[in-house]
Amino acid sequence: MxxxxxxxxxxxxxxxxxxxxxxxxxxxxxxxxLSDAAQDERGGIAAAQALAAQGxxxxxxxxxxxxxxxxxxxxxxRLLHALYLCRIDDVRGGLVEIDGLKEREFGxxxxxxxxxxxEAGGEVQ
Amino acid sequence: xxxxxxxxxxxxxxxxxxxxLAAQQRTEIGNASTxxxxxxxxxxxxxxxxxxxxxQRIAWGDLIDTAKKSQLQILLLDRSSFGIGARSRVRIDRxxxxxxxxxxxxxxxxxxxxxxxxxSEEGDNSGEIQTPSGRIGIRGTALxxxxxxEAEDIGEDEDFxxxxxxxRDEATLVVLRGPGAGTAGGLTVxxxxxxxxxxxxxxxxxxxxxxxxxxxxxxIGPFFISSPGLAQVQDRLQPEVARAASGGGGLLxxxxxxxxxxxxxxxxxxxxxxxxxxPDNRTQDHDRNRTQDHDRNQSPNxxx
Numbered sequence: 001m002x003x004x005x006x007x008x009x010x011x012x013x014x015x016x017x018x019x020x021x022x023x024x025x026x027x028x029x030x031x032x033x034l035s036d037a038a039q040d041e042r043g044g045i046a047a048a049q050a051l052a053a054q055g056x057x058x059x060x061x062x063x064x065x066x067x068x069x070x071x072x073x074x075x076x077x078r079l080l081h082a083l084y085l086c087r088i089d090d091v092r093g094g095l096v097e098i099d100g101l102k103e104r105e106f107g108x109x110x111x112x113x114x115x116x117x118x119e120a121g122g123e124v125q
Numbered sequence: 126x127x128x129x130x131x132x133x134x135x136x137x138x139x140x141x142x143x144x145x146l147a148a149q150q151r152t153e154i155g156n157a158s159t160x161x162x163x164x165x166x167x168x169x170x171x172x173x174x175x176x177x178x179x180x181q182r183i184a185w186g187d188l189i190d191t192a193k194k195s196q197l198q199i200l201l202l203d204r205s206s207f208g209i210g211a212r213s214r215v216r217i218d219r220x221x222x223x224x225x226x227x228x229x230x231x232x233x234x235x236x237x238x239x240x241x242x243x244x245s246e247e248g249d250n251s252g253e254i255q256t257p258s259g260r261i262g263i264r265g266t267a268l269x270x271x272x273x274x275e276a277e278d279i280g281e282d283e284d285f286x287x288x289x290x291x292x293r294d295e296a297t298l299v300v301l302r303g304p305g306a307g308t309a310g311g312l313t314v315x316x317x318x319x320x321x322x323x324x325x326x327x328x329x330x331x332x333x334x335x336x337x338x339x340x341x342x343x344x345i346g347p348f349f350i351s352s353p354g355l356a357q358v359q360d361r362l363q364p365e366v367a368r369a370a371s372g373g374g375g376l377l378x379x380x381x382x383x384x385x386x387x388x389x390x391x392x393x394x395x396x397x398x399x400x401x402x403x404p405d406n407r408t409q410d411h412d413r414n415r416t417q418d419h420d421r422n423q424s425p426n427x428x429x
Contacts, residue, residue: 035158055310058242062206066159072365089305090331113389
């Protein structure tokens with residue numbers, strides 16, 4: 001079931017804006033909020049992008065994997081996962097994932113852009 | 126004042142070591158952040174494995190079993206995570222986290238597929254994972270591991286490994302995924318030490334791997350795992366994603382519109398533009414790997 005934009009935004013905010021101002025969870029309830037945020041495709045991608053914006057790429061990857069476990073066909077999620085691998089310098093791992101994406105599903109130009117971005121360490125040129 | 130549960134975990138850990146009576150207490154260290162399919166948990170009190178629900182607490186000593194087409198992610202208090210693939214068995218024996226001092230853990234990985242992502246970078250963080258044939262010490266890292274038949278199948282296909290005598294239950298394949306020296310975000314560069322039979326192999330670049338064929342054998346490596354090998358490891362860790370990517374879904378899949386409108390730049394727009402690393406000076410590990418791929422993947426028995 002898709003969540004509304006407001007609900008998604010609220011879940012992401014709840015998961016990422018911790019009371020202590022710390023970037024890291026310290027209670028099990030906060031872990032539950034992180035879990036909730038990644039159940040929905042949009043929420044999971046938004047949470048991952050927010051973590052990536054803080055430089056927390058490993059947590060962003062883990063967030064995407066939570067989301068992809070229940071939304072395995074998420075095209076954006078799969079592509080972003082590959083690009084975040086490139087960002088942590090696992091360029092070959094990212095390219096392997098991009099090579100596994102179907103041109104029929106993503107389009108030739110998108111995959112070409114993704115490969116170029118990956119080879120530049122996840123940076124769009 | 127709210128007391129972070131990390132402190133509580135550390136305190137309870139200390140008290141458990143001090144008091145045998147307290148051994149009955151559960152030291153909750155994380156949750157089941159995603160559950161797919163049939164995932165069960167047992168421990169000293171729960172002898173008959175019980176199905177795990179999402180957000181269920183995970184504690185010291187809980188033995189996790191995943192069935193076919195099932196997977197689980199365990200999210201720990203420091204936001205480190207264990208991604209557990211299908212037909213796997215894992216137990217977190219010990220985990221201590223203090224938000225100011227860091228995190229340490231010891232886990233036992235019996236069979237299947239496991240991915241570890243480290244969480245908080247604060248403090249001194251370490252971890253050890255025991256497999257049937259070796260021990261993996263890790264530092265600030267993304268790491269993939271396979272134990273059992275799939276490790277054997279993938280490991281023995283690697284040119285560097287060659288023809289070895291493997292055990293189908295004990296074979297262990299370890300692949301470091303990052304972060305590498307060229308990582309964005311200023312993350313700690315990942316390292317893993319794979320130790321067995323008195324020999325330690327250091328993995329310190331993304332894509333480097335080590336293979337332990339059986340208990341009592343030394344690790345083989347380090348070597349850069351091949352792209353087909355890496356793809357197989359990835360498929361074991363996220364089987365549902367692999368199935369979706371391979372076109373699972375039949376007619377419905379064929380009727381779905383293509384998602385070709387995805388703009389890579391927009392997708393990455395959550396990324397910071399003000400990172401301190403200079404793209405011009407970025408370590409291009411892709412190129413470096415190509416060169417070192419050649420060097421490292423020369424088998425010791427290969428004169429060329």
